[in-house]
Amino acid sequence: MSAELSHPALSTTRIPTSPVFELGWPARAGRQGPAKQRWPAATRLLALLLVLLSGAATTTLAQTTTPPACSQDEKFINIWYFGHKAGFDLNQATDSIPPTILTNSQMSAPAGTGVMSDGTGNLLFYSNGDTVWSRNHSIMLNGTGMGGNRLCTDGPLPIKLPGSPATPGAPTRYLLFTQDAQGGPKGLSYSEISIPTGGQGEVVATAKNLPLTLGTTEKMTGVLHKNGCDIWIIVHGWGTATSGT
Numbered sequence: 001m002s003a004e005l006s007h008p009a010l011s012t013t014r015i016p017t018s019p020v021f022e023l024g025w026p027a028r029a030g031r032q033g034p035a036k037q038r039w040p041a042a043t044r045l046l047a048l049l050l051v052l053l054s055g056a057a058t059t060t061l062a063q064t065t066t067p068p069a070c071s072q073d074e075k076f077i078n079i080w081y082f083g084h085k086a087g088f089d090l091n092q093a094t095d096s097i098p099p100t101i102l103t104n105s106q107m108s109a110p111a112g113t114g115v116m117s118d119g120t121g122n123l124l125f126y127s128n129g130d131t132v133w134s135r136n137h138s139i140m141l142n143g144t145g146m147g148g149n150r151l152c153t154d155g156p157l158p159i160k161l162p163g164s165p166a167t168p169g170a171p172t173r174y175l176l177f178t179q180d181a182q183g184g185p186k187g188l189s190y191s192e193i194s195i196p197t198g199g200q201g202e203v204v205a206t207a208k209n210l211p212l213t214l215g216t217t218e219k220m221t222g223v224l225h226k227n228g229c230d231i232w233i234i235v236h237g238w239g240t241a242t243s244g245t
Contacts, residue, residue, distance in 0.1 A: 074119070079126075081105045082113045104137055106139075110151060154219050220235045221234050
C-alpha cells in the first residue's frame, strides 16, 4: 500500500510505506549516480524520497527530466517558536545584533516544533505536532487533531511543496510531516497546508493525517536532494539500534 501525492502540475508520485527503500539519487543521462543500496526490512530504515516536480511527466521515482528551477527561500527558517510560548526572529540578526525575542506565540510545546516562513522571512504557520497556528497566531482552519504528538522530540517537519505555486497567484502548498511519540500507533503521517497570497491558510481536510508507515522513533529530518529541488524525509525505525542513517 502506498500514499499518493498528486497535483495537476506535479508528477504522480507514490510514497512507499514498505520498510525497504532505495537510497541514492537516480542516474541521469550522461551522468552516473551513486550505487543504490537496498536495506532489508529488519533494519527498519525508513527513507522517503519525495519526488514532487512541477511540470514533470514521469510517474516513477526515477527522474527522467530536468527538475524545475526552484526558488531559493533562504529565510524560511528565520523565525523560531518553541517551548512554552517562546520564540525569536533572526531576520535582522547579525554578528553584532542578537535575534529579536518574540512573545506572541500561542503554542505550548514541551518537545519538538515546526515553523514555516516565506522567502522573505514572514511567518506563515507553526505547530507542535498536535495543532497548527497561522501567521496571526490563531488556530488554522482544520488545524487541530493533527497526526503528531506534542511529546515527540523531533516534532513536526514542514516543507514547501517543490514547484509550488504551480501557477502565479495560486495558493502555495506545504506538507507537514508528523509522527507519534515512542513508536505510538499513529506512526508517521503527513498533511497538506494550502496558503493563498495574503491569507491565513488551512489544513486541507481531504489531505490531513495521511498515513505513511508505522513503527517509527521520534527522529526525523529533511535533506535537500542533489537536484536542489526535491527533499528527502528520513526517519528511524523503532526498537532497533542497528538502523542508523
